[in-house]
Amino acid sequence: MFACGSRDCDEVTVAGRGGRAKLIDVNVRKRFSGTGVGADHENYKWWALSCTSLGMLLVATNSGTLIIALPDLERALGTSLLTLVWVILAYMISSTVLVLTAGRLSDLFGRKTAFIAAFLIFGAASLGAGFSTDGTELILWRVLQGIGGAFIFANGPALVTDAFPREQLGLAMGTNTMVAAIGLVIGPVLGGALVGISWHWVFWFNVPLALLGALWAAIVLRELASRDTDRGLDVPGTLTFVVGLTGLVYGISRGGISGWDEPAVIVALIVGALLMPVFILIEHRSSSPMLDLTIFKNRLFAAASGAAFINGLSRFALMFIFVFYYQGAQGDDPILAGIKLAPMAAGMLVASPLAGIYADRHGSRVLACLGMLVTAAGLALMTTLQAGSSYWLGGFFLLLVGIGSGMFNSPNTAAMMGTVPTDRRGIAAGARTMLQNTGAVISIAFVLAIVTAAVPQEVLFKIFSGLHSGLTDAELQPFIANMHTALWILAATSVVGAAVTLLRPSEKRAARPDVGRPARGLAIEEAISEEIEAMP
Numbered sequence: 001m002f003a004c005g006s007r008d009c010d011e012v013t014v015a016g017r018g019g020r021a022k023l024i025d026v027n028v029r030k031r032f033s034g035t036g037v038g039a040d041h042e043n044y045k046w047w048a049l050s051c052t053s054l055g056m057l058l059v060a061t062n063s064g065t066l067i068i069a070l071p072d073l074e075r076a077l078g079t080s081l082l083t084l085v086w087v088i089l090a091y092m093i094s095s096t097v098l099v100l101t102a103g104r105l106s107d108l109f110g111r112k113t114a115f116i117a118a119f120l121i122f123g124a125a126s127l128g129a130g131f132s133t134d135g136t137e138l139i140l141w142r143v144l145q146g147i148g149g150a151f152i153f154a155n156g157p158a159l160v161t162d163a164f165p166r167e168q169l170g171l172a173m174g175t176n177t178m179v180a181a182i183g184l185v186i187g188p189v190l191g192g193a194l195v196g197i198s199w200h201w202v203f204w205f206n207v208p209l210a211l212l213g214a215l216w217a218a219i220v221l222r223e224l225a226s227r228d229t230d231r232g233l234d235v236p237g238t239l240t241f242v243v244g245l246t247g248l249v250y251g252i253s254r255g256g257i258s259g260w261d262e263p264a265v266i267v268a269l270i271v272g273a274l275l276m277p278v279f280i281l282i283e284h285r286s287s288s289p290m291l292d293l294t295i296f297k298n299r300l301f302a303a304a305s306g307a308a309f310i311n312g313l314s315r316f317a318l319m320f321i322f323v324f325y326y327q328g329a330q331g332d333d334p335i336l337a338g339i340k341l342a343p344m345a346a347g348m349l350v351a352s353p354l355a356g357i358y359a360d361r362h363g364s365r366v367l368a369c370l371g372m373l374v375t376a377a378g379l380a381l382m383t384t385l386q387a388g389s390s391y392w393l394g395g396f397f398l399l400l401v402g403i404g405s406g407m408f409n410s411p412n413t414a415a416m417m418g419t420v421p422t423d424r425r426g427i428a429a430g431a432r433t434m435l436q437n438t439g440a441v442i443s444i445a446f447v448l449a450i451v452t453a454a455v456p457q458e459v460l461f462k463i464f465s466g467l468h469s470g471l472t473d474a475e476l477q478p479f480i481a482n483m484h485t486a487l488w489i490l491a492a493t494s495v496v497g498a499a500v501t502l503l504r505p506s507e508k509r510a511a512r513p514d515v516g517r518p519a520r521g522l523a524i525e526e527a528i529s530e531e532i533e534a535m536p
Contacts, residue, residue, distance in 0.1 A: 064187015094146030122148030123210025174356025188338030248272025256449025303504030312439025347402020364411030371407025
């Protein structure tokens with residue numbers, strides 16, 4: 001039985017067993033009745049950021065652990081080189097293709113629900129992947145894992161943008177990037193240790209993290225954005241994009257290994273070349289497009305999106321190259337190779353939050369441009385590396401690329417996400433991730449075609465299996481020369497990205513007082529106002 005002296009009392013008397021009375025402080029009860037705070041609480045934004053950061057940690061750590069384990073996967077499952085590469089590409093394509101649909105579904109049915117589902121799907125797919133008996137089965141599980149990743153990618157930036165005021169958005173995005181960088185630092189080293197136990201644990205370690213993420217999201221997150229009233233889904237556009245991108249990437253990746261005159265390569269490239277323009281046409285005419293082309297009418301969003309695509313082209317194949325450079329050409333074991341990859345993630349870890357804070361105060365355009373140029377410089381310097389080069393040289397170049405990436409990513413993302421209305425941020429985040437991941441997928445396939453060209457098959461097998469012993473410097477030289485060619489192309493691409501970054505207008509600092517309006521609502525209105533003013 002409950003008794004209270006007044007409506008606003010601080011204590012409640014409860015009749016306990018044996019007639020003994022207990023006093024409960026209502027405020028304490030409120031504090032401990034559930035973790036997290038209300039959506040209108042001043043600290044809610046930090047609770048939301050902790051949840052999205054956990055999602056970023058999960059996908060980033062998974063990426064690092066898997067890529068360092070590729071040589072062991074090839075030996076354990078007896079896969080071909082092309083199948084091994086598609087263990088990576090299958091995840092990236094599914095997450096890329098579905099990220100817009102994930103953003104769309106999140107705008108329709110709620111971002112909290114979608115984020116919880118993302119963790120559960122990712123965990124279930126990781127569990128299944130660890131039980132795979134061959135490369136094909138593993139690829140199928142990786143597709144499902146990519147679906148979970150798509151919902152994490154689409155909702156993370158949108159949830160952060162919903163929760164934070166505009167003047168702190170760069171810091172929030174920088175924190176998310178910093179957490180991802182921590183995952184990239186931990187991932188390769190953890191992957192090397194897990195491979196020492198068994199390659200299965202490279203996937204199984206995701207399961208408890210995913211369950212923790214789902215529970216935390218269910219407790220912490222609140223629905224802040226109004227839901228989109230247009231409930232249509234663009235099935236023709238989605239199917240066209242998945243077939244077109246898969247054909248393009250398959251043709252590029254297989255062409256470098258099997259030859260460009262192979263019929264399967266030619267057909268795949270033709271299918272990709274034909275369907276990608278058809279996809280744009282479908283989206284232009286669709287009433288509920290998968291990719292809302294109207295968001296690209298704004299010059300700031302369009303140029304920042306183009307820069308994100310080019311960033312994916314210029315940087316995302318780098319870890320793929322260096323895993324095989326360290327394990328294949330230099331003969332390092334997985335743990336040592338993972339440690340050697342750490343400087344790039346460490347550079348992102350340091351640069352991302354600092355870049356976010358600077359962008360909040362001074363704007364992001366020039367900083368993002370400088371970041372692309374620093375990345376280009378690091379990539380160009382890497383062309384001096386040889387099979388026997390000192391680690392400190394390569395480590396310094398990786399650090400440069402990481403710093404450049406941190407300088408570019410968080411300011412560019414904050415500028416993009418701060419320009420769209422709240423009910424369209426899911427689809428905007430999806431568009432950003434789709435473009436960057438499309439660049440990354442094409443980059444890996446293209447770099448694979450370059451580094452495998454004119455290298456004997458037996459040498460390629462030893463390099464990509466991590467079996468350095470028995471290879472002479474002369475046998476390794478074609479691979480090193482091809483690596484240099486790929487790095488020069490990536491560096492040039494990054495310079496182009498810097499030029500594209502300068503095409504967008506600089507953000508204007510609104511000087512209106514926020515009289516009578518909540519700061520968060522005013523920040524959103526100012527972001528939309530700046531978007532309209534920036535239109536040509």
